[in-house]
Amino acid sequence: MEPENPLAAGLAGDRHAPPCVLVVFGASGDLTSRKLMPAIEQLAQRRLLSTSFAVVGVARTEWSDEDFRARMREAVKDAGPEWEHLTSRFRYVAGDYAEATTFDALSVVLDELDDELGTAGNRVFYLATVPGVFAGVAKALGDRGLAQPATEGGFARLVIEKPFGHDLESARQLDVDLHAVFTEEQIYRIDHYLGKETVQNLLALRFANAIFEPIWNRRYVDHVQITVSESVGVGHRGGFYETAGALRDIVQNHMMQVLALTVMEPPVTIDAQGIRDEKVKALRAIDVLSPEEVADHVVRGQYDGGWVEGEEVIGYREEEGISDASVTDTYVAMRVRVDNWRWAGVPFYVRTGKRLPKRLTEVAMQFREVPHLPFSAGLAKGLGANALVLRIQPDEGITLRFGAKVPGQAFEVRSVSMDFSYGAAFMEESPEAYERLLLDAMMGDPTLFIRSDEVEQAWKVCEPILSAFADPTFPVARYEAGTWGPDAADELLRRDGRAWRRP
């Protein structure tokens, strides 16, 4: 084991990437230029990369090293001189992922970088490609011996982007294919939601404070509402979206992760095993609906035309590449049961959709009413149940709603909101999700990545719903763009004597 660097003590030392090469497959694609390169540039600007660091882009596009460098420089607007300097050592390999010569060329470039920069044979392979090539690229890397660390104490890691399969069966097959080459410890499955500071703050709020956890259970919580809303439509992603839908695109991953962090038990340690073990337990506690229950617990919706953020927008079926008869879910609302000691009987209402009034993600804990309200009904008209709202995006913070006396002669009480905004309390600018996750992958910290058993468990929850949605006779509730979803979703809560909160 490499001895510690005494100069790193007290610095960002423990949060600093070791020497390595980041190999990006899909280097000419949108994800690379829109997310990965800005994240790398930010890491460089924050001085978190090693002096011995380089990027190798791999894609079919016929670019030279210089073309790649120029594109990556263009990808980051207003970058400083460190980006110009860093990109000057970027390399590019043009080739088809199915061709052995592509990986031969990659192998040569990696060896050259090790000699020139002292990158010590450490590699992070990032698959920013369509999922269809994941298994093939992994196998090709294995065939060239690139899936194994090039030096003792070195590392080779594989980072893949969601979706991890299309359903339970394909997810299992993907795991079989990847595990044939890489061990589970080498695989980093990215759900960028976990890289968001405020998602991580769920853990801080719950487990760093004595005042929340004691009331975080069925005794005090009446129900929980989780909302992941987007104001955008499918745009040019119609082709992809038709094969995915909101259930696959949001519920199976982002929403299940946020739900798991909300309901999980306190981990022994905030590390990869501690957190992921508890998340899996939480996902296992989610009741898998029987086929007969799906219609009563799940609403599938699809947006019609309407007005969003002051602009008139078209309906889903009018979007580019979408059939007039499409039944794809652009909205899903579900009543979820979490069958464990802590949450039995507490409904979790989750909803996600496109073309909703605004973009936001929040978790709202609605607490039980007080057992007896000693105020006359007329004076407590404005009083609602206590609520704790964790705003994950865009206005990250916490709102606590509680009752207070209205100034005056009468004992009138009314709900007031106390807002806490992260931005107002911390001067540190939060890192972007990809920045955090890329650094973690280079450092070998898998805490914020998804383990295979989490993926599988989340698919198990979604599987009966996918089956129901595959039946064209399953209702598609229409909703007007710019509203909070279809009436059927309101009815889902109304049947329980509740209503969606207005975020």
Next chain:
Amino acid sequence: MATAVGAGAAVVLASWSGQSVRVPDVLAALEDIRRSEPLPSTRTSVLTLVLLADRAEEAARAGAALHELGGRHPARAITVRTEEGEPGLDAEVRLMGAEVAGTSLWFEDVCLTVRGPAGDHLDSLLEPFTLAELPMVAWFVDRLPDPDDPVLRAADAVLVDARDLGEVECLATLADVASSSVLLDLSWVRLRPWREQLAALFDGPALRPFLDGVRSIEVSGKTGPSHLLAGWLSSRLGTPGRFVHLVEAEHVGVHIVAEHEGRTGHFEVARPGGERTVRASVAIEAGPRSDSVVVLPEASPAWGVAEALSDLGRDPIYEQSLDAALSIAARSHP
């Protein structure tokens, strides 16, 4: 109607001033202007920050930095200046507003001018102004504190700038203060990019072994920062002081020569003249060569203060560096 809070820089929402006043008058004025203003947001102070300045222009400069800082790191700021003259207290109180990432927030700004014997008991004057449950930081804007200054006892942390040392002998004063108070040093904050780049140069199995074979360390820069950096290297690496050489220069720079398995490596971190960048490079004889460039953070006092205030705990590495810097200074100036 709520007073509009401008985006970015802090603006004055309300103010009050008085001459030859008493502390309760100032506290009442603070309360009054807060009540009179229909505030659209909550106060989110994270500390009480006391600025102590001898010179009016330095107090004004530091106060301006605080307004910039208030938008990122809201605090009740109290600027205190002592003056000759008839005993008395002049005060100005301002309610400041700022908008950060779409969130309106507000904070208070108090300026006190103290004349007479109360100037020797500033701790008693400051205590009523501190916010409950929040740490109090005393920033000595244009001088080093006397280790016996009563303000040090009242403060949870003391903020200074080793660049203000003037004479190298004053390192001993800093070490004295550090022995009894949490000492935050703006020079130490500004040296961070140099330290990070130096540490990064020795990352990885190919380069880390050179740290065990350091043959010489040359540190250039001004009195204070260069001593701190030399002290840091010497204490972290256990390198005897005789291997460390100091060179007076405008900007900080470091050149380390080290050996491993018969090969010599040169490790350099320097700020090229006229640029706000730090260039780090490593060149190993018959081995890897690499370099990197990082842009230095903005030079504003607000940035340095904000960074310094991000951790109000003791920094043992700084304290060890300071002790080692004293030893190196003793060798250089016996």
